[in-house]
Amino acid sequence: MKTADLHIHTTFSDGTYTPEEVVKEASRQGLSAIAITDHDITDGILPALKYAAKIGIEIIPGVELSCEYNSKEIHVMGYYINWENKWLQHKLEVFQKARERRAYHILNKLRDIRVDIDEQMLFSMTSMGSISRMHFARCLVQSGYAKNHKEAFDRFLGDGCPAFVRKLRITPEEALSMIHRVGGVSVIAHPVFGGGHKNFLKKLKNMGLTGIEALYPHHSPAQTKKYLKFARELDLTVTGGTDSHGGSESESPIGSLKVDIEAVESLKKARKIQEEKNKVILEHCPGKDES
Numbered sequence: 001m002k003t004a005d006l007h008i009h010t011t012f013s014d015g016t017y018t019p020e021e022v023v024k025e026a027s028r029q030g031l032s033a034i035a036i037t038d039h040d041i042t043d044g045i046l047p048a049l050k051y052a053a054k055i056g057i058e059i060i061p062g063v064e065l066s067c068e069y070n071s072k073e074i075h076v077m078g079y080y081i082n083w084e085n086k087w088l089q090h091k092l093e094v095f096q097k098a099r100e101r102r103a104y105h106i107l108n109k110l111r112d113i114r115v116d117i118d119e120q121m122l123f124s125m126t127s128m129g130s131i132s133r134m135h136f137a138r139c140l141v142q143s144g145y146a147k148n149h150k151e152a153f154d155r156f157l158g159d160g161c162p163a164f165v166r167k168l169r170i171t172p173e174e175a176l177s178m179i180h181r182v183g184g185v186s187v188i189a190h191p192v193f194g195g196g197h198k199n200f201l202k203k204l205k206n207m208g209l210t211g212i213e214a215l216y217p218h219h220s221p222a223q224t225k226k227y228l229k230f231a232r233e234l235d236l237t238v239t240g241g242t243d244s245h246g247g248s249e250s251e252s253p254i255g256s257l258k259v260d261i262e263a264v265e266s267l268k269k270a271r272k273i274q275e276e277k278n279k280v281i282l283e284h285c286p287g288k289d290e291s
């Protein structure tokens, strides 16, 4: 049976494996296809594609966007996005710059409580792309301020903690239209962390949502059952992935959750439909060509 992992981070966001290492590991785990889904950045896609061409593994270009809904953070995955599109890249740069500014706020807030982490250490970890609280968590552990990442989030970085700073977040509507505009298909990520209510999913489905990440390492069997039921009732594609952030520190390494390749076929079909829709839009308002 051919399988896929549709949620993986690389060193271009907060993963610890380079795109090449991700592909190598995926191949070792016997996966036929993987999606590169970094936070707010697509720079890991090309190196993964290049390396994968040598090994014969399929790469699905992706991205993970952070949104806000009812004061909660929810994540939306974009698959098969035209990652070379200039308009998309400009949008993602805005998110990355906002992340950088937020990092300085977090550093200041940590200093206020006499937690002094080495700025150079922090920025050397993220020289390739999107900086996230995960990098802070790693620095806090390495500098002895926290035993592990969980403690770093529980004591310093999490919502309501002394060094918490909100991220620039868009609305789910904006995320969907951004993904669809560049030919991609949208999937709600880890619904258990937010966005998993049926009415909300129905609303997103009406805005063109393709799928739901029902298969996720942190979903209990009961939660998985519930999301599979929502997927059936709302005619959403079931996807899944490990949300792997790399090697040793990752709770869910690449290959620890595998979805049937059918999920990939289903995303491809949805992508064709999205491309057709975009063609119709372009025919009717040619000025909308943003690339």
Ligand code: AMP
Pocket: 014, 039, 066, 131, 132, 133, 134, 149, 150, 153, 154, 158, 167, 245
């Ligand atoms: P950010 O996008 O900068 O807010 O960083 C959040 C990232 O930290 C997520 O993408 C996860 O990879 C990681 N993370 C690990 N543990 C937690 C936690 N307890 N709460 C939030 N994020 C966490």
Ligand code: MN
Pocket: 009, 014, 039, 132, 134, 245
């Ligand atoms: Mn992450």
Ligand code: MN
Pocket: 064, 075, 189, 190
């Ligand atoms: Mn996420």
Ligand code: MN
Pocket: 007, 009, 064, 243
């Ligand atoms: Mn993720």
